[in-house]
Amino acid sequence: MSKHLTILVPDTQAGPNTISCIIGAYHIFSGANNYRREHGQEPVFDIQLAGVATQSQFIKGMLQIMPQCNVADIKGTDLIIIPAVAPDFNGLAQENEPLVKFMTQQYKQGAELACMCTGAYLLASTGLLDQKSCSLHWNTANHFKGLFPKVRVQTEKLITDENGIYTNGGGYSFLNLILYLVEKFYDRATAVYCSKIFQIDIDRHSQSDFVIFNGQKSHDDPVVQQAQQYIESCYYEKISFEALSRKYAVGRRNFDRRFIKATGNTPLEYLQRVKIEFAKKALESTRKTISEVMYEVGYADMKAFREIFRKITGLSPLEYKSKYNKERSIF
Template structure:
C-alpha cells in the first residue's frame, strides 16, 4: 500500500505565489522521483486559504507557511489561521515556515524558547516582537524536529528539499535537486547577508561613534577612543553601544570591515592581502579568520561563489 504524505500549503493574503505553487510542483516532481526509485510513498498536496479552512487538521502531516510578497498580513494573521496551526501541531503535524512566514509561526507561541530563522533583513523587527524566540539569521534553515524554518525569500526551495529528505530518503532529495539543478549542499544565510547597522535607536552619542566608525573603519579604532568621542566612560560606552546596536564595539567594527571586504572582493580585482591592508588590518591571517567566522566562507570561496 502506498503511504500518503499529506501536505497543506497555506495561501495567506500576499503570500509569494511562486512559492505557493512552487511547493506544489516540487512535491509533484518528488513523487515522480519516488516512483522511479520504486518507493511506496507519495506526497498529497492541498493549498488552503485561511478563510476557507474547513479541512480537518488531523489529515495533515506537514503544514507550510510560504514567504510573504507584500502587505502586512504576516504581521497580524487571522485568529483562525493561528488556531489551525496550533491544532495541527497538537495533532502531530510538522509546521514549516519560510522567510516572513516565520512571523506567523511565532505568533502561535509555539516558537517560544526555541530556535528559528527568518530573512536577515527582518531580524531586528522579529527580535523586538518575539524576544522569547532564539533567532539565528545566519542559518538558512533550522530543522528543530516538529518545526522547520527557512530564512531567505527563495529559501522555500531549501525547505521543500528538506521536507523531501526527511519524509522520503536523502537520495530522493539529491536526485530531485539534480533534476532541478539546485544546490543541495549545505548553505547558510550569512553567505548572502549584508551588514546593515542599526542607526534608528535614538542614542545620539552612540550614533556619533557609529558614524565615526563608518567613515574611519580603515584606521586604528579602539574603545578608549570611541568612548572619548561619545563623552562616556569606557564601561558606560560599552554598555550603551551594545544596547543600541546589539553588538559589542569590537564585533561591530569587525562586521563593518568584513562588509567592506565583501564589497571590494565583488567589485575590484584586489587580492585579499591588499584588501586586508586597505580596511585597517595588518595581519592577513587574523582577518581571514574573522572573515570566515562572520561570513562562513573563506575569502576565496566567497569570491568563487559570488564573483
C-alpha cells in the same frame, strides 16, 4: 498510507515571494511523489492548499490562488508549509488568525511546521517559536527581533530543525528547505532527484555570504548613532573604544551596554562587520589582491583577517573572491 501535507495560503499580508513559496512547494513535493510512483512506491504525501477564503489575491490582484479547502475542514495533517509573508509585518491580521489557530492546534496533535523566510512572522505569532532557533531573511532580522524577542534568531543558518519546527533563510532559499524536507520525509535518492530536476544546490547550510551589512540604525540612541557614524567613516583606523566612549562622555561599560542594546552587536563586533563589508565589496568589484584589501580595511595580520572574514561570511577571502568576482584575480 500517505501522510497529509498542508500548504497554507494566507488571505492577507502576502508579499511577492508568498506565491513563489506556495507554487514551489507544491511543484517539488508533487515531483517527489511522481518519482516514487515511477519507482513502484507509494507517494509520501497527499498535498492540499488550504486557506481561509475561497480565493486569495497576490501582487495587487495580478495573480490569484484558489485554495482547495478551508483550514477548518482539515481535522489532521502531518506537515504544514507556511509561505513567506510581507516583510512589513507589524501584527497578525484578523484574516490570518484562523491560520495561526490551525497551526497551534495541529502542532499539539503532532503535526510538524515548516516556515519559509518571513513566514516566520506567522509562525512566531503562534508562540511556538518562543525559546527556539529561527532563521529568516537577514534583512528583516532586526525588525523580527523587535516583535518577537523570545525567539532565538540565527540568520547565519540556512535551515533550523528543532522539535518538529523548521525555518529557513530568505529569498528563494526556501527551495533548499523543501529539499531538506523531501530527504527527511522521503529519502536521499528522492531529494537528489529533485535537486537535479529542479536544479537546486543540495546540502547548502549557510546564508552568511549573502548578507549585506548596513548597520542597525532603527533605534533612537543618539550616542550610539554617532558612534556608528564614526566607526563607519574611520573603520580602517585603529579605533579605541575606551577613547570613543570618552568622546561621547559615557562610561565604557555603559557605552558597551547601550551599543549592544541598540545594535545587537558589541562595538568590536560592529567594527569587524563594517570592515568585512568593505572588504567584500572590494573583493567583488576590484582586481586588488587579498593582501591589499586586508590592509585597506585596517588589518595587518592575514590569519586574523581570514578568521574574521570566514566567521562573518562562512567563506575564506579567496573563496569569496572566486565566487563573486568575474575577474577572479587572486594574488
